[in-house]
Amino acid sequence: MRSAVADYEVVEDLGRGRYAARAPARLRGAGGGAAPSRVTVMELSVGSDQWAELTSALSRFAVVDSPQLLRLYEVGPDMDGAGAGVYLVTEEITGGTLAHAARAMGLREKIRAVADAARGAHALHESGTAHGAIDPSVIYMVGRGPVLGPGTGRHGGRVVVMRDWRDLSLLDPDLLRGQAPSRSSDIWALAASLYALVGPAPLYPAMVDDQPVTAVQRVMFSHPEVSPSTPGGLADVLGRCFDADPALRPQTAAELAEELLACEGAR
Amino acid sequence: MIERVEVLPGEGTVIRYGEVVAWAAPSASPALISFLAQSARNLAASARGGRQIADHIAGVLGERDPEPRVAFAVVGPDGGGWASLMHGPVQAWDGNRWLAPTPVPGWLRESLDPHPAVTVSYAGSHVPALDPDGMWDFEGGVVRGGGFVLVPGSRGHRGGPAEPGQVESGQVEPGLLEPFPGGHGQSAGATVDPEATGILEVPDPTSVLPASPPTSMLEAVGSGPQPVSPDPAATAGEALHEPSGAPGQPARPPGSIDLARSAEALGASSEPLPVGVGPDRPVAGAAVVAGALCERGHLNRPGMPACVRCGSSLPQDVPYTVTGTRPGLGCLVVDDGSVWRLDCPYLVGSEPSGDPTVSGGMARPLPLTGDGVAPSHADITLKDWDVQVIDRSSANGTWVHEPGAAAWSRLAPYEARTLRPGTHIAFGQRVVTFVTPWVPGDGRAH
16 A cells, blocks of 8 residues: 555555545645545546646536535646556545445435436536536545546547446447537436446447447447336436437436436435 | 628639638649638637638748648738738738738738738739729638638727637637648747737736747747646646645645645636537537538538437438538547547647647647657548548558458558548557548448
8 A cells, every 4th residue: 555645644545546645734625614634545547648638627627616526625746656647636535436335325325326416517517517527436425425526537539438338338429429528418427327327237238248449339329228127217317318319308417316316216 | 800802713712701711722732722711610700810820820831831832821800900821922912012922931921901902812913903893792611713802891800809709819729720731740940929829828928938039839839748728727727836835834746736726716617508409509619511400400411311319310412501510520439448529630649749739729639659659640630521630741651441441551641531430540550440420321330
């Protein structure tokens, strides 16, 4: 385990390149408030070409004041890390992410977590920013509940970095068609994130062992299938989020949050 | 503001979009005409569109002149005046003086003061008298012609803030200026007027620009790890790169950014994202193309059998008179699994961010590391509904493998090759594949 990242004293390895750390005295709280005593430090793999874009995106994220958004404190070059990367300091993440939660979560908790993330996304949209990289791994569990964190690997026109075809199933096909992230593409991603967690079958059943180019073509030209047996009464609201016409999806992420919370599975 | 534009008889191509007018001689390459047309189209609403194009061309010509004997000229607004760039055997008469490039360097960037008009034509050609009735007026597009007469409106241009729908000089989005054909590398030999760096303006020039006047575009915009960006968020972040902390506090690590302070520097946020609209919403300054509208209002490429977005059928064999903001043209799938959306040009290379095309905001970087990839290897450009790749005379070349082809073929330097859906492109040892939904005829990529 690393003992320090920059001048943050590491106290616990949280896995996946994240550490619990003591905050140095210079750190200020959000909005000039009290400094936190513990923070989370993340290792990011970012090329030098992406530095300006990354800091720009993080600054845009940090300016939005919402209880459903992860608070960001500092970003800097990680001189001592294994690679030529970047460290990002955030408020303390106590419970992992929706993709890898520290404890088991039931259907109700998952729906409410995505609803909270949708409210965070709505706050971003209202400030003029589309997230563009929503998936379960950027929905964090902090002391006050689930929050949406920033995407850190999709800047400057990069839509996604595929590890396997499942990464594509979270993307609005409009992004692969070349469109910029928008309210409607974030709404798609929120719904796809929830479906990936609770759906009984993949959104694209035929896409299993595809090569990257084949997978991109399949998502670009096919339509996702929401199983009618999706639990919690979610099939209808999630199905609308995947409408080919963005105008027929929920119009705002806040609207999606309300619809999710109205489903029987959220009660 | 232009009152009218008169096209002169003769050979060549006249281009007008909004306030930007250009002419090119018959010997101009299709790539050059395409560049002029796309740039004029993209900057049609800009209050300083003329200066932006002229600066861009001047920067490239300072390094290399891909078509040294070709006559062309571009005239457009520069705040309250008019900017021009003339190249090769071309002349301009503004009512008071003749302007023509000298043999060396073969081009001229000059402000114009038309009284009552400016006439641009091939060097040595007759300049006709101004039409007293003012009945000829070329409102926009690309047509044949031997030159043009631009008659400014009586109001002229106004300095200060741009009007709604106009693009301010410091707000040029990537892709508004098409890459100049054959342009590459640093424009080390170009002299850039310090006042003429409009597309590269930053809030506090003294913190970025050198103390002495810049001698090149690269120097003007700064180089190194912090390329100038019109993005206020990026600028706010850069302004906080100083290593020392607030008084009485320990210093922050070098290079780190206090995001809380950065957020405060950004201040009030921008307008909310639009609600209830799809990706076809008009975008100021974005490229405009002709196409077909589906019943739900999505703009499609002519020849598509069905809307790529919603699947509704599209009218066939009808004139495509509808124009709108060009949608994305698909994506590039890199062999490392990364996918890049095609909504603006890219510069592919091992160090693309150091190139003026990227630092000047005219293209995004698409960094590829690996054997045989040059620092600035090739341009990916968008032309109407097509995507093109242009090799920058890289040592190892740019190779394409089109669907159904038996072998790879190497592009000639600066050859613009239109990509067919499914084409693989090799930059050194790295391979990128072009995937697009815009496949006229069958509606499916290959």
